[in-house]
Amino acid sequence: MSETITVTTWYLEQTSRTDLVEAPAPENTPLQILLAEETGPEFARFLYTAVGGPWTWTDRLPWSHRQWQEWLDRDGVETWVAYVAGTPAGYVQLEPRGDGRVEVAYFGLLPQFIGRGLGRHLLGVGLTRAWDLADRHPALPPTTTVTVNTCSLDGPAALRTYRAAGFRTATTETTDKPAVPTPGPWPGAHT
Template identity: 75%
Template structure:
């Protein structure tokens, strides 16, 4: 019998662009360029997914084929916004529209070297703003009526606090037993 763990998942939402709380600028803080990756291919998308999610046991997309990545990335309104520090990708936000004017932040996070520097709050605020104005870039989509994100007890220790600080409210919470899965890191063996 495999070992299990209780995982709590928080389903969070904003229902108005006015819900977004931007972080206060810090003295001497440099700009954080957050750029739409207009030609996100499967290689770059998978790199971001594994580099950011590896330490937190993101495994659901690891088995995806190249074709599955292509099809998902080609979806109307799917966007990848990347934060850059000194020419290096520091983190990303991926948006996916859902029926009824919902836009989900499907993935968000920083690469390990950039955690703890206040970049996550700034990147998340930019990502939320881009979720609210998604229809401006994709006229075939309805106006955004709700922005959602899901986080769980396996994510980084600051995740839930960061989402709340940017104006997200809990829509519902659930807990379930899941098999224990080792955090894969950005590639097998990277942690050792």
Template identity: 65%
Template sequence: MSPVTAVTIWHLEQPSASVLPGEPVPAPAGLDLAVVRAEAIGPEFARFLYTAVGGVWNWTDRLGWSHADWEKWLAVEGTETWVAWVGGSPAGYVQLAPHDEGVVEVVYFGLLPAFIGRGLGGHLLDLGLRRAWDLAERHPALPATRKVIVETCSLDGPAALRNYHARGFALARTETVDKLVGEAPGPWPGSGFSLG
């Protein structure tokens, strides 16, 4: 049985695109990098990204989702997945989801373990936030973005909160919840993969 752990969750808000740096964060030198919107993403690839990135950080909330659950969620107008590719391999992703009244959430953001620490995270997050702010340009049925939100927690990577603050996010609220936390599941159940 997994132990119950107190997990701190930080709910963050970016109130305006003007808090982003005037110039985009440059891509790290020396990487054959492309960040592309996965316009025809299916449940299989979405779940792969979720487990490959989040398995190290105890992302478990969607492990029980069925194919139909993923399909339904991905079909929501304005839901977008931007994937970083390095040398032809997926390196990380940013997933955006619209809410009511012009609120856009960064639902997931992260890198596959092999790409952590190579200077890619700041560039990918910056690009994803810029796409959150211009979401209505690609989805005219949506209202213009008026706020971008994200949450991170004490189980996420040690640079996560700092990375969001560096992009102009402000703390909206903090909460602590009890969560069953065992060994990080890694990219697949039972892999026991960790960054340590």
């Protein structure tokens, strides 16, 4: 019998651009946040594993190169990457739902950049981009709602960070899931 754990998931939303609470960039940090205009599967998977590995992001690990490419090719999917002194520090990935909702599909920092004041600023930039997504993708309807979900397996500051950025809880769900090892950015990274 496999071990299970109880996981709480919070589904959060902003229903108006005025909900957004931005945070300033940290001082004395050579920070740039850029749209990755030619994100390929390799870079997308690098960000996913480097940021999500410590927090048990496993749902996309089995994806093939083709699955990554098909997801990235969807109209309106955007990847905004934070760089500190030229080094990728984190990202926020936006996914439009086609009905005015835009989901923050993934957001986070690489481990060495956590706790340096970058996350709230990066999230604010990503949310601003979510609210004006239709300006860059005219085939999409204007954004009416921005959503994100986080769970008890995510970083300890995740829920607090989302709430500080202006998200409200829409629903909460608690489920039992199979316990899986934290994958790290590559197999065996945390052993």
